[in-house]
Amino acid sequence: MTHSSIKLSKTDDVIFSENIFDLSLEQQDMITNELSSDTVTSMLERCPQYEKFYSSFGNLREGVSHCPKIPTTTFKLADIKSSDCGVIEKWCLSSGTSGLQSRIPRNRLTLDRLLGSVRSSLQLLREWHEHELKIIHLGPDNESAGDVWFPFVMGLTELLYPTASVMDSSGAIHLSTAIEEINDALATTNLHVGIIGPPFAFLQLCKFAHQNNIVIKGLDRITTVTGGGWKRLSGDMIPQVQFREMICHYLGLNSVSQVRDAFNQVELNTLIIECEHHRKHVPPWLYVQTLSPSDLQPLGDNQLGLLGYIDSSCDSYPGIIISDDIGIVSRGRCDCGRYGVFMEIVRRVERGFQGGCALALDRPRVTEGEIRFV
Ligand SMILES: [Zn+2]
Known part of the structure; x- marks a missing residue:
């Protein structure tokens, strides 16, 4: 057995196991320590671009917290993949609306693990069998989502539960159809109703219900999950607490704990979902840390910094990355009773940020497939 095949089976055992968030x-x-350290070793062997990038840092301190991580911007400039990953089934594109898009190569194994991560994260909502949940997706179906990332991830629920997608190929959300689907499921079935989509789609749904005096009595039978952020509609952005209350009101929910948010970005292969206390629990195959924006040195828990990740579910590319999100990582016992590592996104990096996080983020250069900083 080769080194990488040992790693694959360990990773898959974790991703596809039950109740991963109930571990101590x-x-x-x-x-996390074992998988992330194996992942770095494996990517050094399997991805020459990562190996050269890593080596360019010279003598390094040991450990995953110090290992060089690729700024996500780099994926806009070069195709970075492991050399032995076989067929790339999907080149996934970031949903960015201006400028270059990140291109991430995913093989079958990586896509299967992504689906495993969606399934696993949904356990933070509640455990449903296939016949107990109906999903209404305020986005495109999986096929129409094409290569654009967040709609594709959301659409993966189609593979797990019966899902009605109410966005057509022109990008229009059919709000009256969404309302019909919701009320029909509540009135004629015993199913729990999951409503998923980007925040702006929920805003539209609530406005539509308000303007048309539509009453929905979700009580304890609806759970909503938003994902993908506000993007170019940031002008419409509503503070999180107020946003939850709005959804709770218009869908007639018993509690704001039924309103959850999820986080992902195209360079990450793991979906991170909030528990009922609105904390984002990080699954153990994903190492997350914060780094100082000025010199990229690792910071401790509860310190604001750039979020860095080692995602062991990535097989076809190195998910060893620094994002351009500023956030906080913490750990311990959550009010929901589960132990774990939690992350919070605070804001995007402001370009020209004092102290020059541009060190890594704005100035990666790719020459003949090699990643360098200047
Ligand atoms: Zn929790």
């Missing part, structure tokens, strides 16, 4: 913090830490 020590167990989760042990898994």
Whole structure:
């Protein structure tokens, strides 16, 4: 057995196991340390672009917290993949509306693990069998989502539960159809109703219900999950607490704990979902840390910094990255009773940020497929 095949089976055991969020913090830490360290070793062997990038840092301190991570901007400039990953089934594109898009190569194994991560994260909502949940997706179906990332991830629920997608190929959300689907499921079935989509789609749904005096009595039978952020509609952005209350009101929910948010970006292969106390629990195959924006040195828990990741679910490319999100990582016991590592996105990096996070983020250069900083 080769080194990488040992790693694959360990990673898959974790991703496809049940109740991963119920492990103790020590167990989760042990898994995270082992998988992320194996992932770095494996990518050094399997991805020459990452190996050269890593080596360009010279003598390094040991450990995953110090290992060089690729700024996500780099994926806009070069196709970075592991050399032995076989067929790339999907080149996934970031949903960016201006400028270059990140292009991420995913093989079958990486896509299967992404689906495993969606399934696993949904356990933070509640455990449903296939016949107990109906999903209404305020986005395109999986096929129409094409290569654009967040609609594609959301559309993956189609593979797990019966899903009605109410966005047509022109990008229009059919709000009256969404309302019909919701009310029909509540009135004629015993199913729990999951409503998923980007925040602006929920805003449209609530406005539509308000303007047309539509009453929905979701009580405890609806759970909503937003994802993908506000993007170019940031002018419409509503503070999170107010946003939850709005959804709770218009869908007639018993509690704001039924309103959840999820996080992902195209360079990450893992979906991170909020628990009922609105904390984003990080699954143990994903190492997350914060780094100082000025010199990229690792910061401790509860310190604001650039979010860095080692995603062990990535097989066809190195998911060893620094994002351009500023956030906080913490750990311990959540009010929901689960132990774990939690992350919070605070804001995007402001370009020209004092101290020059541009060190890494604005100035990666790719020459003949090699990643360099200047
Ligand atoms: Zn929690």
